[in-house]
Amino acid sequence: MLHRPPRGRTASAGKAIPLNDLPAEERARRRDRPAAAAPPSPPDARTVSVRRSAAAAHNARPAEERKRAPCGPAPAAEPGAAKTAEPTPPSVASGQGGEVLEVRRVRPDLLRLFIAKPAGLAYTPGQSLRLELEGTRRRYTLASAPHEPHLEFYVEIVPQGRMTSKIARLKAGDRVEIAGAPKGGIAFDESAARHLMLATVTGVNPFVSILRDALHRGRRDLNCVLVHGASHGDEFGYDTELADLARRRPDLLTYIPTVSRPDDPRNAGWQGAKGRAESLVPAVRRRFELPVGETAAYACGHPGMVDNARTALTELGYNVRTEKYD
Ligand SMILES: Cc1cc2nc3c(=O)[nH]c(=O)nc-3n(C[C@H](O)[C@H](O)[C@H](O)COP(=O)(O)OP(=O)(O)OC[C@H]3O[C@@H](n4cnc5c(N)ncnc54)[C@H](O)[C@@H]3O)c2cc1C
Structure with missing residues (x-):
């Protein structure tokens, strides 16, 4: 939860800054692993309609392959990395959507959301998209980079939040609408x-x-x-x-x-x-x-x-x- 202080309040800078330190490294590493496969649940209308979808394909990959290439940050491409930005196709028109590939809980009130990237959606790092669920629209900034095959967001679930209460219920196979072009x-x-x-x-x-x-x-x-x-x-x-x-x-x-x-x-x-x-x-x-x-x-x-x-x-x-x- 974001702490909302009175405006203008400052805090002590504390002692020395331990740089590149990761005090809870082991805990965080475990948290960053791809979510364990959920127990099978009876298919509802939405999961049936998307059973041949990207999420299903993602989850159907052999466990070893998912471990090597989880739905998350693309592997670092240092040797032989692309030297220039890839050519970008025209931006997607309003009204497209993406399928939820994975919802990764960081904490009960924080989650990483992975959505299949609609064909033709182009964006630059730092831009945001307006997501839509059941008629509610809110803007979220992309954590994924343009070369990655999915869209990724880090979302805080706000108590009684109209949009985030819906995001909190998302599961792989659900669909999220994208309202409008990326903005930055x-x-x-x-x-x-x-x-x-x-x-x-x-x-x-x-x-x-x-x-x-x-x-x-x-x-x-x-x-x-x-x-x-x-x-x-x-x-x-x-x-x-x-x-x-x-x-x-x-x-x-x-x-x-x-x-x-x-x-x-x-x-x-x-x-x-x-x-x-x-x-x-x-x-x-x-x-x-x-x-x-x-x-x-x-x-x-x-x-x-x-x-x-x-x-x-x-x-x-x-x-x-x-x-x-x-
Ligand atoms: C350009 C832009 C980019 C954004 N990117 C992100 C992002 O990447 N990740 C992300 O999580 N959010 C992001 N937001 C915020 C997001 O758009 C929503 O406002 C947020 O998710 C709350 O929506 P809601 O419908 O659940 O809450 P609402 O129903 O709109 O609000 C419910 C109540 O909660 C309060 N509230 C709203 N946000 C918070 C909060 N963070 N902490 C405490 N109280 C709050 C509101 O003031 C209101 O009183 C972004 C906003 C903008 C403008």
């Missing part, structure tokens, strides 16, 4: 060599997409510092992937997960950074070379964090690109 608030600044990215919980989505895309395209000229804030250390749905990437490619990524409620019993044993994402900016700037003229700054997620980050980073002279989840 977080456009990656291709011209900058350095990137300072601030996110809260699901606000990490555009940065996951951007980083997967950079990896796929074999980019060797980018340096990103991603500060990922949450109330609790069990809300970082991509920590295994991002910490692994930071370990393998320290030139590309420094990943700093940080918790804003370090004293909460749910954070017992947390050894990473402490404080809100935006409150770590001064410490991060001291630690890393992020010159204003060479660095693109971004903030995505909780509206309060985005407002605070935009104010603070703009005052420092950065050009800030933002996306608010409101």
Whole structure:
């Protein structure tokens, strides 16, 4: 759950920032494994109608193959990676939909949703799509990268939320409508060599997409510092992937997960950074070379964090690109 503080409140930056640290690594690795096959259930009208569908095909693959290529981030393509963006077909028209391939629970109130990509749907990293379920439409930012065969979202289930209560009930084989073309608030600044990215919980989505895309395209000229804030250390749905990437490619990524409620019993044993994402900016700037003229700054997620980050980073002279989840 996103913690919504009073506007303007700041938190202590905490002590030293342990970089590329993954305190709950083993727990997170287990969480990131593909979901175990659900017990067979009687087919309902929807599952019957899609039994030859992509989800069925996905689930019908031999267990070994699913393990090698789960429905999740595409394998890193470093050697011989595509050097340029793939040509993109025209964007999909409104009214298309995709079939749910997998719903992967991170926590009871957080899930990763994988949907088959409709033919012809093209998007750029950082863009969002308006999803529709039973007449309710809401916008969600893609965590998948354009080269991946599926669409991926990281969604927080809001209590009594009209859309997220429906998303929480989704299962493989269901259909999600896509209302309109992709749009993007977080456009990656291709011209900058350095990137300072601030996110809260699901606000990490555009940065996951951007980083997967950079990896796929074999980019060797980018340096990103991603500060990922949450109330609790069990809300970082991509920590295994991002910490692994930071370990393998320290030139590309420094990943700093940080918790804003370090004293909460749910954070017992947390050894990473402490404080809100935006409150770590001064410490991060001291630690890393992020010159204003060479660095693109971004903030995505909780509206309060985005407002605070935009104010603070703009005052420092950065050009800030933002996306608010409101
Ligand atoms: C450009 C854009 C991109 C977005 N991308 C994502 C994304 O990638 N992942 C994601 O999870 N969401 C994302 N959102 C938010 C999403 O569009 C919905 O607003 C959210 O899922 C709640 O929808 P709902 O219908 O379930 O809640 P509603 O029925 O609309 O709201 C129910 C109540 O919950 C409150 N509320 C709404 N969101 C939260 C929250 N996060 N925490 C606490 N209370 C809340 C509302 O103020 C309201 O009082 C994005 C929003 C925008 C504008």
